[in-house]
Amino acid sequence: MKQPDLGKKISELRLAKGLTQSELAEKCNLSLRTIQRIESAEVTPRSYSVKLIFKNLDYEGYTSLDKDSEEDENVTDRSNLKTNITKKALIIALVTCIIALGYLAFDSKSEVQSAAQVKTIIKESQANIKKWMNTNQVDSVLTLYKEDACVLQSICGKIEIRKMLQSAINKNYKLLEYNIVSVSVADSIAVEKYENIHEFKGKTRKQVGITEWRLTKGKWFIVNDVFREY
Incomplete structure (x- = not known):
């Protein structure tokens, strides 16, 4: 089963179980954002993650994803990683992470406000x-x-x-x-x-x-x- 059918299937099974995305994420020990991205077909998860999700949804009809199509939920493009990373690249990555963390902290507050x-x-x-x-x-x-x-x-x-x-x-x-x-x-x-x-x-x-x-x-x-x- 491939995206977007996979995400739609997980969403249907979750709703049938009466679970929110947060509750499913907690049962699978995954992040809420991971579940959201999988259900919205933004990423194609690893077979291990899919098996874990289906196990917690009591679904046994899972067919493993094609090996070539597997990628992790953090959308890390491993093909673009270089073995010889320069100090300059490391500094840029560090600064980017700091900015991203600041954005997430701000976004989490605005999300709480908008929930009402x-x-x-x-x-x-x-x-x-x-x-x-x-x-x-x-x-x-x-x-x-x-x-x-x-x-x-x-x-x-x-x-x-x-x-x-x-x-x-x-x-x-x-x-x-x-x-x-x-x-x-x-x-x-x-x-x-x-x-x-x-x-x-x-x-x-x-x-x-x-x-x-x-x-x-x-x-x-x-x-x-x-x-x-x-």
């Missing part, structure tokens, strides 16, 4: 979804989904999602309560855990789920949604 804003945006979006679903405005709901978004990992694309939503409305679906349990934010990805109470076919039901949001061109869109009912 992201949570507010998601809360407002979900309030709109509740209003639109209850007033049969399916097309308005779809504006919050990416074109290739998936629901329950099998209903993918706006056309199929629209059919699902309209079918629910036709069966007297009403969203009574919607509660956000938690929101985890990392760079351009946010994972929301939620629960709701709704009416469907004349019965009141409870639903719990996980929604993955992605920041695209300055706006947050739903890319994955998995849930189950009680």
Whole structure:
């Protein structure tokens, strides 16, 4: 399995397990940034890392990557390393590392500050979804989904999602309560855990789920949604 299918598969398995990227990184003893880069297909990880991730996701269908395509998660281009490194090159590398560390320290602070804003945006979006679903405005709901978004990992694309939503409305679906349990934010990805109470076919039901949001061109869109009912 190669990128981007590998990253998409890991993301689907993680969401199915109800794990955030941070939780998966902790279970695998990898960095959060590594998991983010793998899922977004920015890097092709080593077979060892993939096996470790799939092991923690209880997935046994992994086929080893081609040896020639393996590279580490730090995107280190080993072919460009030279055995005869001059003192000048070492100094430049050291200065670059110091600058990078300073940037990361600053960025981590700004991320904490922006997390509250992201949570507010998601809360407002979900309030709109509740209003639109209850007033049969399916097309308005779809504006919050990416074109290739998936629901329950099998209903993918706006056309199929629209059919699902309209079918629910036709069966007297009403969203009574919607509660956000938690929101985890990392760079351009946010994972929301939620629960709701709704009416469907004349019965009141409870639903719990996980929604993955992605920041695209300055706006947050739903890319994955998995849930189950009680």
